[in-house]
């Protein structure tokens with residue numbers, strides 16, 4: 001069982017800890033925050049035995065087997081590098097960094113230190129996503145032509161919120177744009193019989209929020225000269241998250257592609273719609289996406305993996321995805 005050090009005391013740190021406590025591959029041992037009292041309270045509420053406000057205390061602790069980074073985006077690269085240098089494998093929330101140079105620094109540190117680094121796109125670890133890839137490879141709706149993917153929610157404008165603060169890497173693209181884009185990379189790759197990777201064409205545009213961060217935007221991406229994806233993300237509107245993949249003989253619809261548990265608490269759902277009728281496929285699952293991710297990370301470590309080269313989300317994808325997210329952000333915010 002892995003002993004986890006948790007960096008961050010926000011919403012998603014709580015979600016990850018709950019997933020760990022519900023499973024058996026790891027347990028949260030220490031949580032790191034900025035304020036001692038707040039961090040102690042968070043630890044008590046989330047059943048984490050110890051808390052600290054000192055990064056070195058956490059990273060030097062020989063009992064810690066792995067570190068989960070769940071702070072605002074701007075600190076991800078620095079914290080991941082510090083942990084890797086101290087010999088700790090890292091699961092880091094998305095986006096792993098905001099600039100391509102920082103993505104490279106993290107991956108280079110992981111390589112040099114021989115310690116596993118993984119960017120946390122939890123939906124990739126859920127059996128619903130594995131089933132989707134299987135259906136695409138089997139060509140159940142013929143030749144894939146178009147992909148529609150979106151993530152958006154109407155967030156109340158608050159300049160102090162990390163979502164809107166330019167200094168904390170605010171904006172929709174950096175917070176949630178990676179979901180539709182990484183999904184389209186996965187779908188196009190599976191449809192073309194390749195590993196998920198960057199498209200050969202990528203165009204983007206949108207509108208900004210105060211502080212010159214993006215608020216709502218769309219991108220168009222093309223793979224293999226025959227698959228085009230329409231990608232959207234927004235902090236201004238709650239978008240229909242359903243993933244639609246259009247083929248020559250019908251379409252595949254995934255109503256809940258991100259959290260993945262559509263019907264029962266842990267059951268995935270994929271619909272295949274053809275002229276002849278609609279087929280619903282239920283995908284049994286016994287954990288949340290975060291549970292699958294934490295267990296998958298533990299398995300990778302146990303197998304001796306030092307780099308995520310064949311995981312459901314690979315370092316090659318981190319590289320391509322974060323470069324494109326930056327391109328998307330620059331296209332929308334260019335003056």
Ligand SMILES: NC(=O)c1ccc[n+]([C@@H]2O[C@H](COP(=O)([O-])OP(=O)(O)OC[C@H]3O[C@@H](n4cnc5c(N)ncnc54)[C@H](OP(=O)(O)O)[C@@H]3O)[C@@H](O)[C@H]2O)c1
Nearest residue numbers: 008009010011012013033034035070071072073093094095
């Ligand atoms: N995979 C997913 O489904 C998912 C979902 C949501 C978020 N995320 C990712 O997880 C990360 C954290 O998101 P969240 O929603 O949990 O954020 P959040 O609720 O705002 O929490 C962030 C925490 O980081 C700490 N922190 C450290 N430096 C900070 C700074 N300069 N300003 C503000 N807070 C700082 C704060 O704790 P202290 O005050 O105690 O230091 C805060 O509680 C983001 O990068 C996001 O992209 C992933």
